[in-house]
Amino acid sequence: MTGSGTPLARGLNCPNCGSAVELRAGEHALTAVCPSCLSVLDAKDPNFRVLQTVEEKMRVKPRIPLGTRGTIMGGTYQVIGFQVRTIVVEGVSYSWHEYLLFNPYRGFRYLTEYQGHWNAVVTVHAVPTMQKQVVLSTAKLDGITYRHFQSASARTTFVLGEFPWQVRTGDTVEAQDYVAPPRLLSAETTADETTWSRSEYIAGDEVWKAFKLPGSAPPAVGIFANQPSPYGGIGRLWKAFVLLFIALAVMFLGREVSARREQVFSGQFVARPGANGDSTAFVTAPFELKGHTSNVELTTAGDLNNSWIFVDYALINEETGVSTEVAREASYYYGSDSDGNWSEGGKSDRAMIPSVPPGRYFLRVAPEVAPDGQAVTYNIRVRRDVPNALFFGVALLLLLLPPVMLSIRAAAFESQRWKESDHAFSISSSSDDSDE
């Protein structure tokens, strides 16, 4: 404390109980509360006339003791007043704490706390633009649209310290909250006037640091009206998705255009009943797979007629003997019943063999058909370097996964937030103008 300047602090004795009352805000104080008997005193009266005595001795200990100074909201502020305010929703009381902060040059600010959720609050002088719609009402201020969250009567249930306005236990205002996380706009209406204030959500740790409080801030319980969503970056994630999707689409189109789709083998064969794989296996004429290592498309198409064909293939490199085996099946059934015509399966099957190096190859083919059915005529076609849409489909799904998962979690967070509002059942989108 420096010794120079006009003093602001002064002491008095409570006319009700005689205890010492300390005042910190000079002539700004209109009312002060005796810390001992909780009487509300007229700070402007030379005798500190008692304005209200409090029967109910419910005591609440402020988490930031009166007189504590901290560096917060752009300046040094001292806690000079504290009140507990209560709303009743569906028979349940909810109370929050309000700290009045003072700097003799910068004026008054507020801090509020509800179950570990803190807000830094300033008075708003502008008149927000109100819009009332059927489902939701909004208030617009400084280009930010706030959505109506809750309306309630807020009653002052406990006061300590001094205030630059008339304060009494039992004072009631009509409070309306509008949210645009991390901000909240509140209107408090009395018989005389409506006062607007703007809150900004701050972490309890920041309050602890600002006021150098011992220990650590109590953990926040639940989700608060204007608590910023931890999924706030979801918009950027979707933007990244769009960019990656465009890149993927360009790759897909590029592949579609550049793929050679070169047919290197085609042959027609017949599998008779009794063909049972190995016993009727044969090899095809050799064919050349050119270019760089790339995929091979193997198509089996049969004249299936309520029948099936199963083929064991081996793609064998003539020079190295390296063999890639695939087993494929095609089946086609059709008929009609009470629901009309039906069909199942298809007459052809398509397999992709990935990463086949160039070279001379042949196929070993071991067909099998129903032992008691008809002979099946089938065609085998081999194409080199065919684009595989499946690959892009899988890539797209993998790309979609993170933003979709996070969007689901963000929606769950928003639904938790709005559960506590007057609009628990309205569909809430996470869009807000305050983002970025």
Place this chain on the structure above:
Amino acid sequence: MTQPTANCPNCGAPITFLWSSAVQTVCPFCRTVLVRHDVNLLKVGEAADLPVDSSPIQIRTEGKYKGRNFLVVGRILYEYERGGWNEWHLIYSDGESGWLSDAQAEYAMSHRVPTPGNLPAPNDLKVGNDVEWNGNHYTVATRTVAHYRGVEGELPFETWDKSDVPFIDLRSRDGRFATLDWSDTPPTLYLGEFVEWDDLNLTNVREFEGWPLR
């Protein structure tokens, strides 16, 4: 800025004017309210003692707002049923006059503008009503009857022998305000905006014990 000097007709103390166009001043020694008539200073009454207050602004406080330097030369303390506020009269370096209001350390800068001809009647300016001036929208916020609780320093008009001052305060959507002072008819219109302490770049302010400025 000229600083003409005269002598208090009551106590003979030298009166130094900070503003050459001052209409009224208060002798800082004997608190006599003096009004200028041509070159003479006329005693019109005695100013009440100003109650102790905790405003950091004082006569001769200097500041700079939006690039314009100003000097505080006078003050009116208004009082109404729920408290009071200061209107500090200030002079910009170009000689223009303006006001810095201080209500519980909430600050606003304003200046007088010509009263528009199409002013609504007082009864049409009910709380919540919208008014448009020069394309700017204002909403009537409060109607207050205040009175002069005290004066000091140099003012652009006479306050002596005036009592109740009906005010209508209007707010805009962007933090500006308008005040209609209905102590005369037609009323005087002031336009202004709310400001923060740091916006004012004040020097020579009143310092408070235990609250260093830096």
